[in-house]
Structure formats: C-alpha cells, structure tokens
Amino acid sequence: MNPHQFLLPLTLHPSFEMGDFIVSSSNEEALSWLGKWPEWPSRTLLIYGSQGSGKSHLASIWKSNARLLRPEEITVETLEVILTKSQNHFILDNAEYVKDEEALFHFLNATRQGDGSLLLLSQTPPREWGLTLPDLQSRLNALIAVGIQEPDDHLMRGLIKKYALDQQIPLSVDVLNYLFHHLPRSYQGLWASLEYINAEALRKKRGITIPLVREALLEHTLII
The missing domain is CATH 3.40.50.300 (P-loop containing nucleotide triphosphate hydrolases)
Structure with a gap:
C-alpha cells in the first residue's frame, strides 16, 4: 500500500476499548x-x-x-x-x-x-x-x-494517532509532526480539522502529505 494513501470511507467508527483510551494529565x-x-x-x-x-x-x-x-x-x-x-x-x-x-x-x-x-x-x-x-x-x-481539560501535548499526539488508526490511515512521522504543530489545541477543533482533512483527501483523490494538510487547514480556517 502507498504509505500516503488516504482514500478510505469516512464511516469507520472509533474503538472504545479500555486499551485505546489515551491517558494524560488532561x-x-x-x-x-x-x-x-x-x-x-x-x-x-x-x-x-x-x-x-x-x-x-x-x-x-x-x-x-x-x-x-x-x-x-x-x-x-x-x-x-x-x-x-x-x-x-x-x-x-x-x-x-x-x-x-x-x-x-x-x-x-x-x-x-x-x-x-x-x-x-x-x-x-x-x-x-x-x-x-x-x-x-x-x-x-x-x-x-x-x-476533562483540553488536550495536553501527550494527548494531542495520541489522539491524532488514534484517529489515523481508527480510520486505517497510514501517517508518516513528518505529517504527524506537522499536524501536531498546526491543529487547534481543543477537542472540537482537533476532530473537526482531522475530519476536514480526511474529506479533502478523498475528494481530491490525493495522498496525505504536508502540502495537502496545509491546503486543507487553510481552507477549513476560511470556512469556519
């Protein structure tokens, strides 16, 4: 599989198992x-x-x-x-x-x-x-x-990884780091941005790269 492939449906549901709960100071x-x-x-x-x-x-x-x-x-x-x-x-x-x-x-x-x-x-x-x-x-x-407080750094990284895992999306380290530094530091902003990036990658039939994430975040900011 192409490591940047991101062409999966949006209907996959998150896992709510105990082992999937990311614990942090938040x-x-x-x-x-x-x-x-x-x-x-x-x-x-x-x-x-x-x-x-x-x-x-x-x-x-x-x-x-x-x-x-x-x-x-x-x-x-x-x-x-x-x-x-x-x-x-x-x-x-x-x-x-x-x-x-x-x-x-x-x-x-x-x-x-x-x-x-x-x-x-x-x-x-x-x-x-x-x-x-x-x-x-x-x-x-x-x-x-x-x-429950807004996500700290540890939880932010964990939630991005969990979203990718739940949606079966392979993320490179560079993309993960970019997302970590540029996504909103709130739960609502985090999930809304990830969903928008996912949708844009599917709509444009493009892989998940830093340029795609940058474009999607800019568009999402303008929309909201």
Whole structure:
C-alpha cells in the first residue's frame, strides 16, 4: 500500500476499548474516579468536558451493560418506568439538557437510596447549567464532579494517532509532526480539522502529505 494513501470511507467508527483510551494529565483524574466504582459517594459520578473530550469512551469503559439515557427521557412521567426495570446502572449523557428538573432531582435521590449507580456526562459543570430548582442545584453541587481539560501535548499526539488508526490511515512521522504543530489545541477543533482533512483527501483523490494538510487547514480556517 502507498504509505500516503488516504482514500478510505469516512464511516469507520472509533474503538472504545479500555486499551485505546489515551491517558494524560488532561483526563487522568476522571479515569481514576471511574475506577473507584462502586465506592462513589451517593453512588453517582459526574464527568464534564467539551464535546469530543472522551466522555463517551469513559462511559463505555465503565459499564457496557448500563442503560444509556437521553435528556428527554428524564421526566416525572417516565421516571417510574425507568426505575422499575431490572437495569439499575445508568449513564445520562448531556445531563445539562434535562428540562424536567424535578425529575432529575428524584432520579438522583433514587440512585442515592438504591443499589444502582449513575454516571452523569455533561459539557459543563452543574453551576453553569442555569438551573432554577435550588434543591437540584444543591444535590448536584454535592456530587463528585470531575472535569476533562483540553488536550495536553501527550494527548494531542495520541489522539491524532488514534484517529489515523481508527480510520486505517497510514501517517508518516513528518505529517504527524506537522499536524501536531498546526491543529487547534481543543477537542472540537482537533476532530473537526482531522475530519476536514480526511474529506479533502478523498475528494481530491490525493495522498496525505504536508502540502495537502496545509491546503486543507487553510481552507477549513476560511470556512469556519
């Protein structure tokens, strides 16, 4: 295979195995608290971080058999059904978007009093959710809430390599170093730029070289 070949579909999914999680100072505290289960205070843990920071990866590591809930599922009407099913371990993604604050308050109480567990995922800490129910705010403030920081150098290099591996893209050392020095230092910027480079290489039917990456990054900057 040509070492610069980059003509693969964009539908390959990232691996969420434990061995594929890249640990650095940006996320090691979150991973450490995940490993303390089931000794979480109130049987609940909240992990927050920007989109693309690895929260879903951590959730998949924690419990593959936990029930994944969306914000719109947390209502007073549906809560009883959720809590009476045999599953008692839950992952609530995008928790900050739950509209029914009373239902979320009761959900937290039920988890605290029962034998289940709850992993809350959000992009921001609870103090930034704009809540109006004081009891809910107080309960959330009392939880262990661990933030994932923007990627440090070690994590940046690791995430670029992981993206290439997940998409089955061979990257030369020179291209990897160029990407490391020129990609945005944020999760959202990193993933958006890599996706754009991938798409441009496919569209132009060109291999991944520093000139191609330079062109794509310039175009992407102009677009956004």
